Amino acid sequence: xxxxxxxxxxxxxxxxGAGKAVLRFLAANKSLVGLILLxxxxxxxxxxxLTVDNLLNILRQTSINAIIAMGMTFVIxxxxxxxxxxxxxxxxxxxxxxxxxxxxxxxxxxxxxxxxGAALGAANGVVIAIxxxxxxxxxxxxxxxxxxxxxVYTDGRPITTMSDPFWAIGGEYVFGIPVPVLIAAFAxxxxxxxxxxxxxxxxxYAVGGNEQVTRLAGISVTRVKIAxxxxxxxxxxxxxxxxxxxxxxxxxxxxxxxxxxxxxAVVLGGTSLMGGRGYIFGTLIGALIIGVLNNALNLMDVSxxxxxxxxxxxxxxxxxxxxxxxxxx
Amino acid sequence: MTAPxxxxxxxxxxxxxxxxxxxxxxxxxxGRVMALVGENGAGxxxxxxxxxxxxxxxxxxxxxxxxxxxxxxxxxxxxxxxxAIIHQELNLLPGLSVAENIFLGREPRTRFGSIDWSTMxxxxxxxxxxxxxxxxxxxxxxxxxGVGTQQMVEIARALSLDAEVIIMDEPTDALTxxxxxxxxxxxxxxxxxxxxxxxxxxxxxxxxALCDDxxxxxxGQMVHTxxxxxxxxxxxxxxxxxxxxxxxxxxxxxxxxKVRLExxxxxxxxxxxxxxxxRAGEVVGFAGLMGAGRTELARAIYGANRLQTGTxxxxxxxxxxxxxxxxxxxxxxxxxxxxxxDGLIQPHSIRFNMALGALGRLSRGPVVDRRRxxxxxxxxxxxxxxxxxxMDCPVNTLSGGNQQKVSLAKSLLTQPKIVILDEPTxxxxxxxxxxxxxxxxxxxxxxxxxxxxxxxxxxxxxxxDRILVLSHGRLTGSFDRGQATQEGIMERAxx
Numbered sequence: 001x002x003x004x005x006x007x008x009x010x011x012x013x014x015x016x017g018a019g020k021a022v023l024r025f026l027a028a029n030k031s032l033v034g035l036i037l038l039x040x041x042x043x044x045x046x047x048x049x050l051t052v053d054n055l056l057n058i059l060r061q062t063s064i065n066a067i068i069a070m071g072m073t074f075v076i077x078x079x080x081x082x083x084x085x086x087x088x089x090x091x092x093x094x095x096x097x098x099x100x101x102x103x104x105x106x107x108x109x110x111x112x113x114x115x116x117g118a119a120l121g122a123a124n125g126v127v128i129a130i131x132x133x134x135x136x137x138x139x140x141x142x143x144x145x146x147x148x149x150x151x152v153y154t155d156g157r158p159i160t161t162m163s164d165p166f167w168a169i170g171g172e173y174v175f176g177i178p179v180p181v182l183i184a185a186f187a188x189x190x191x192x193x194x195x196x197x198x199x200x201x202x203x204x205y206a207v208g209g210n211e212q213v214t215r216l217a218g219i220s221v222t223r224v225k226i227a228x229x230x231x232x233x234x235x236x237x238x239x240x241x242x243x244x245x246x247x248x249x250x251x252x253x254x255x256x257x258x259x260x261x262x263x264x265a266v267v268l269g270g271t272s273l274m275g276g277r278g279y280i281f282g283t284l285i286g287a288l289i290i291g292v293l294n295n296a297l298n299l300m301d302v303s304x305x306x307x308x309x310x311x312x313x314x315x316x317x318x319x320x321x322x323x324x325x326x327x328x329x
Numbered sequence: 330m331t332a333p334x335x336x337x338x339x340x341x342x343x344x345x346x347x348x349x350x351x352x353x354x355x356x357x358x359x360g361r362v363m364a365l366v367g368e369n370g371a372g373x374x375x376x377x378x379x380x381x382x383x384x385x386x387x388x389x390x391x392x393x394x395x396x397x398x399x400x401x402x403x404x405x406x407x408x409x410x411x412x413a414i415i416h417q418e419l420n421l422l423p424g425l426s427v428a429e430n431i432f433l434g435r436e437p438r439t440r441f442g443s444i445d446w447s448t449m450x451x452x453x454x455x456x457x458x459x460x461x462x463x464x465x466x467x468x469x470x471x472x473x474x475g476v477g478t479q480q481m482v483e484i485a486r487a488l489s490l491d492a493e494v495i496i497m498d499e500p501t502d503a504l505t506x507x508x509x510x511x512x513x514x515x516x517x518x519x520x521x522x523x524x525x526x527x528x529x530x531x532x533x534x535x536x537x538a539l540c541d542d543x544x545x546x547x548x549g550q551m552v553h554t555x556x557x558x559x560x561x562x563x564x565x566x567x568x569x570x571x572x573x574x575x576x577x578x579x580x581x582x583x584x585x586x587k588v589r590l591e592x593x594x595x596x597x598x599x600x601x602x603x604x605x606x607x608r609a610g611e612v613v614g615f616a617g618l619m620g621a622g623r624t625e626l627a628r629a630i631y632g633a634n635r636l637q638t639g640t641x642x643x644x645x646x647x648x649x650x651x652x653x654x655x656x657x658x659x660x661x662x663x664x665x666x667x668x669x670x671d672g673l674i675q676p677h678s679i680r681f682n683m684a685l686g687a688l689g690r691l692s693r694g695p696v697v698d699r700r701r702x703x704x705x706x707x708x709x710x711x712x713x714x715x716x717x718x719x720m721d722c723p724v725n726t727l728s729g730g731n732q733q734k735v736s737l738a739k740s741l742l743t744q745p746k747i748v749i750l751d752e753p754t755x756x757x758x759x760x761x762x763x764x765x766x767x768x769x770x771x772x773x774x775x776x777x778x779x780x781x782x783x784x785x786x787x788x789x790x791x792x793x794d795r796i797l798v799l800s801h802g803r804l805t806g807s808f809d810r811g812q813a814t815q816e817g818i819m820e821r822a823x824x
Contacts (some may be wrong), residue, residue: 215652
């Protein structure tokens with residue numbers, strides 16, 4: 001059963017005391033325990049960490065990676081991988097920026113950009129599901145080609161936008177909360193609903209669990225695969241819009257290596273790279289762990305060279321703890 | 330009797346809160362074949378995993394090998410001590426050659442430490458010759474061989490260890506009759522050499538034909554041990570299931586209805602020009618040797634394999650069959666022969682698996698209707714008597730028989746008109762088998778058309794209203810119930 005945090009809490013609350021239910025919830029959500037521990041440790045070292053401003057700042061910085069990682073979760077649940085998200089982000093960002101710069105209505109520019117992202121993702125999916133190319137290779141090609149296409153399209157120069165309503169998507173606050181955070185929260189709810197409540201979500205888990213069984217059950221594995229890459233492309237485009245809006249320009253090198261943070265968030269969230277197991281709530285937590293870590297290392301004045309090493313070490317530690325739990329079961 | 334070569338006393342094993350084995354005694358003598366029998370979930374495989382160092386037993390038990398207390402912590406230690414096991418699932422690497430598989434991890438070396446290929450191939454050829462598999466080239470990649478040959482390679486690997494105790498877990502499941510006979514000869518010669526054999530099988534006839542002693546496990550406890558000659562088949566079944574089973578093959582009589590399925594001149598991979606019809610309320614049995622094309626025919630009718638020429642009509646309407654999707658839509662359900670590989674999604678729950686193919690019916694638009702899903706799954710769990718704590722428990726925690734029931738329920742939830750059952754009782758124990766037979770009769774009475782593909786001859790004769798025989802992808806015989814005999818079918822099957 002593709003479980004998710006909320007239905008788990010509902011179940012556990014029904015058959016145990018409140019304390020027990022909390023314990024069981026934490027046991028099922030080890031990444032959440034990790035996040036809480038990490039935050040506790042960081043707040044000991046840095047008094048500026050646990051302030052509303054800083055926490056909102058973390059959420060805002062995390063929202064882009066979280067959105068990409070949610071799309072990535074769909075792909076990884078089918079035992080695939082999408083390395084092209086950073087390039088999709090850059091290309092769609094550039095297209096969006098040029099539309100906005102040409103004074104296109106946001107009602108046109110934004111849907112067009114999202115559709116473009118979904119189409120680019122679907123193209124990856126077609127190469128994988130119909131062409132039979134390994135997801136790693138197919139999306140590696142997508143990553144390279146789209147990066148090149150972005151450089152061609154932008155002529156290697158940033159495209160600047162001069163539009164306040166567009167900037168608001170990345171920079172404005174509503175009820176004191178940054179807009180990107182609200183967008184990420186909305187995306188999370190939609191993804192959660194799709195994966196846990198919709199037929200398509202079941203099929204995603206089924207394809208990752210066993211493709212052959214899924215096919216024999218009369219389900220089109222091809223369509224499911226194309227759809228998950230389209231979702232990933234759509235989410236990368238959404239992230240591209242937010243990033244471009246916030247910077248008021250599209251950088252041709254934007255999103256470089258973003259796929260790695262997204263994959264790390266998914267894995268930290270407990271989703272199996274072998275497919276079929278995992279859930280979107282974990283991905284959100286995984287993205288937050290990475291966000292808190294980045295923020296903490298900045299607050300503690302760790303040089304950016306050491307930051308990468310520290311980040312890698314924490315990810316390795318988390319995954320080792322998780323895989324130990326699995327083999328001992 | 331002399332002292333046993335290998336003996337276990339008071340062995341217990343619990344996984345978490347589940348007790349799988351309780352105070353089990355088990356002993357094998359050199360030069361004898363010991364059958365280990367019991368229903369699925371009785372603890373046979375767990376016991377053998379303890380013997381071979383895959384699991385540690387709980388505290389208190391004792392294992393003695395050649396009189397010395399021993400405890401193996403890894404399969405390698407057991408192997409080095411002289412205990413070899415042939416697992417039920419093939420543990421082979423399809424990309425490597427036959428010889429490499431046989432000597433995996435124990436490759437003969439040259440003086441310089443590199444692999445001594447010529448010695449390895451020569452020794453592999455010798456082992457294969459002993460198993461009368463001279464046609465198999467030691468250098469050929471294993472993946473290209475049939476399942477039966479792969480099983481023989483697995484057996485050759487066990488022989489190569491020159492072990493004193495050889496455990497065989499359902500070795501004949503994937504073998505043809507000819508290969509089974511060869512295996513039996515090899516087992517008898519191993520016995521004459523003074524090896525001890527532990528033979529696990531669901532096929533009672535094999536136990537009476539081959540084994541000297543038998544130990545019966547039931548619910549994790551040893552319930553009987555003694556010589557085979559002292560038992561009848563009925564005794565053995567009684568020990569296994571703990572109750573008398575009469576009427577092992579129930580058969581419901583019901584008048585056949587209109588023609589449900591018509592297959593005309595079907596040609597597909599492994600199927601050559603097959604035509605037949607099947608009616609509502611009829612069980613049509615398909616007999617044939619391994620490789621006769623039964624599974625291939627089933628998959629072609631369902632749309633899982635490509636139908637090259639020919640037509641399939643359901644209720645008089647031709648069905649386009651490009652994928653299993655088309656089969657499901659036309660009202661055809663297929664219960665696969667290999668539940669592990671393509672029947673169920675193992676770590677997922679009973680609910681997830683049962684509902685998978687029927688989500689279209691159990692949803693409102695694109696959203697799954699949890700209430701409708703729960704009630705449908707609960708209904709089928711009850712109707713099929715699936716033994717499980719609840720519908721959210723993962724299917725890989727269920728016994729083989731219960732998994733098969735879930736697999737069957739999954740297909741029936743799509744509300745088919747035609748059900749194709751491919752080896753529905755393979756690896757299913759005696760008690761659960763009968764429950765599946767009762768279900769097949771129930772389906773028939775509900776007006777479904779059942780195609781039963783089976784290698785189990787008594788099952789086929791007991792349940793079918795009509796039996797069609799396949800040989801080399803062609804229909805070579807047709808028998809009505811009553812006329813069909815094991816000999817008559819065999820004669821057509823080898824035609």
